[in-house]
Amino acid sequence: AQSVTQLDSQVPVFEEAPVELRCNYSSSVSVYLFWYVQYPNQGLQLLLKYLSGSTLVKGINGFEAEFNKSQTSFHLRKPSVHISDTAEYFCAVFGNEKLTFGTGTRLTIIP
Amino acid sequence: SAVISQKPSRDICQRGTSLTIQCQVDSQVTMMFWYRQQPGQSLTLIATANQGSEATYESGFVIDKFPISRPNLTFSTLTVSNMSPEDSSIYLCSSRLGNTIYFGEGSWLTVV
Numbered sequence: 001a002q003s004v005t006q007l008d009s010q011v012p013v014f015e016e017a018p019v020e021l022r023c024n025y026s027s028s029v030s031v032y033l034f035w036y037v038q039y040p041n042q043g044l045q046l047l048l049k050y051l052s053g054s055t056l057v058k059g060i061n062g063f064e065a066e067f068n069k070s071q072t073s074f075h076l077r078k079p080s081v082h083i084s085d086t087a088e089y090f091c092a093v094f095g096n097e098k099l100t101f102g103t104g105t106r107l108t109i110i111p
Numbered sequence: 112s113a114v115i116s117q118k119p120s121r122d123i124c125q126r127g128t129s130l131t132i133q134c135q136v137d138s139q140v141t142m143m144f145w146y147r148q149q150p151g152q153s154l155t156l157i158a159t160a161n162q163g164s165e166a167t168y169e170s171g172f173v174i175d176k177f178p179i180s181r182p183n184l185t186f187s188t189l190t191v192s193n194m195s196p197e198d199s200s201i202y203l204c205s206s207r208l209g210n211t212i213y214f215g216e217g218s219w220l221t222v223v
Contacts, residue, residue, distance in 0.1 A: 032210055034211075042216065042217075043215060043217040044203065046211065049210070051210050090153060090154070092212075094210075098156060099156070104153050
């Protein structure tokens with residue numbers, strides 16, 4: 001079985017400040033890791049993914065994430081957020097032919 | 112990447128009726144998945160639909176309530192049967208292309 005824990009349900013951040021959204025996972029098999037973003041009233045869009053190799057992966061819209069195998073974490077970061085980053089962010093793990101989602105983190109940008 | 116189209120994008124349904132959601136992928140894919148996202152919640156996997164075999168349902172979901180078809184490598188349907196207000200959700204189709212899972216825009220169903 002596999003599971004994903006997103007520690008923060010809501011994260012308010014001032015515009016142009018940095019942000020980190022935390023994600024921890026557990027799995028008995030090797031997995032792929034993903035971050036998806038869901039803007040208000042829209043579907044899911046892939047932000048970035050970790051398959052193998054370099055532990056720092058870069059995605060769209062200036063986001064990046066770092067895979068830490070020893071801590072089973074895959075935290076998402078952005079050095080300077082914008083109002084348009086207001087959205088729900090989901091961490092997900094793919095293993096055993098299934099994609100399992102965390103509960104999501106609502107990122108709110110404060111002007 | 113894969114482009115996934117879903118129809119309908121939104122619908123308001125009467126209690127007790129059934130609705131079929133269609134999912135079209137612009138590439139041939141072996142694995143397709145159906146998810147439900149209840150209001151304010153995360154995504155929950157309903158079933159995995161592989162072409163040429165019966166869909167595999169997750170715990171808490173049954174074929175009588177959510178029958179799925181997968182007639183070819185680019186198309187799938189999900190039917191939500193005998194709907195109740197508790198079925199009001201976003202239903203999302205997804206597919207695996209290589210090592211990435213892509214999603215459609217979702218079908219937003221409201222049951223009244």
